[in-house]
Amino acid sequence: MLSFENVGLRYGVGPETLRDVSFSVAPRSFQFLTGPSGAGKTSLMRLIIMALKPTRGLISVFGRDTATLAKDEITEMRRQIGVVFQDFRLLDHLTVYENVALPLRVLGREEASYRAEVSELLKWVGLGERRHCAPSVLSGGEKQRASIARALISQPRLLLADEPTGNVDPTLARRILRLFVELHKSGTAVIIATHDLSLMDQYEEARRLVLADGRLHIFE
Numbered sequence: 001m002l003s004f005e006n007v008g009l010r011y012g013v014g015p016e017t018l019r020d021v022s023f024s025v026a027p028r029s030f031q032f033l034t035g036p037s038g039a040g041k042t043s044l045m046r047l048i049i050m051a052l053k054p055t056r057g058l059i060s061v062f063g064r065d066t067a068t069l070a071k072d073e074i075t076e077m078r079r080q081i082g083v084v085f086q087d088f089r090l091l092d093h094l095t096v097y098e099n100v101a102l103p104l105r106v107l108g109r110e111e112a113s114y115r116a117e118v119s120e121l122l123k124w125v126g127l128g129e130r131r132h133c134a135p136s137v138l139s140g141g142e143k144q145r146a147s148i149a150r151a152l153i154s155q156p157r158l159l160l161a162d163e164p165t166g167n168v169d170p171t172l173a174r175r176i177l178r179l180f181v182e183l184h185k186s187g188t189a190v191i192i193a194t195h196d197l198s199l200m201d202q203y204e205e206a207r208r209l210v211l212a213d214g215r216l217h218i219f220e
């Protein structure tokens with residue numbers, strides 16, 4: 001589903017942020033991506049969603065070499081990847097409900113077919129009462145939960161989440177982890193970047209991908 005072969009990434013003329021990174025992610029698998037601040041977790045995720053190009057090496061997503069993809073093919077592939085960004089990236093001119101429903105609209109689904117689904121997920125993440133609000137009036141934790149709901153709603157083939165529990169309390173973090181685990185059990189490959197050791201300890205079956213000094217170490 002996803003593989004990196006000897007991938008290197010350098011920003012400008014600085015040192016290599018990622019060096020000889022090789023790994024693969026199987027369909028329906030679950031992994032945490034961890035490592036110290038600045039180790040390159042966000043950069044690695046940006047490579048996966050093709051927002052960045054590697055300086056060297058090969059990246060393939062859903063069996064396609066990303067270097068050979070045309071723009072419209074990249075757009076099509078991104079529709080199959082759910083992403084929880086560190087800075088949420090909610091659209092301010094849409095309500096919370098509309099933000100969460102957006103991936104389904106983009107897939108061409110009729111509102112009547114997803115209204116109940118979106119409402120249920122909003123309730124699960126504790127945003128049932130906030131569904132008609134603009135994202136600008138939400139707290140950091142609420143924005144984070146809205147962005148998680150938006151990434152999950154279309155049951156993507158691959159889900160990437162960058163510090164998805166960074167703004168919520170431990171109880172809510174456990175609830176959010178349960179959502180990711182359920183999604184994984186229903187067939188999505190999940191990669192969660194996190195510093196939160198207690199979160200990782202709650203799901204010991206997960207692989208751990210650890211970035212340190214530009215290199216990736218894998219613990220099965």
Ligand SMILES: Nc1ncnc2c1ncn2[C@@H]1O[C@H](COP(=O)(O)OP(=O)(O)OP(=O)(O)O)[C@@H](O)[C@H]1O
Binds near residue numbers: 040042
């Ligand atoms: N656009 C950029 N231009 C130049 N350097 C960058 C850019 N983005 C990231 N970097 C550098 O690349 C390195 C890795 O950053 P990255 O954000 O990927 O790390 P991270 O592991 O996600 O960190 P954190 O846990 O703090 O979010 C850092 O040294 C950072 O300064």
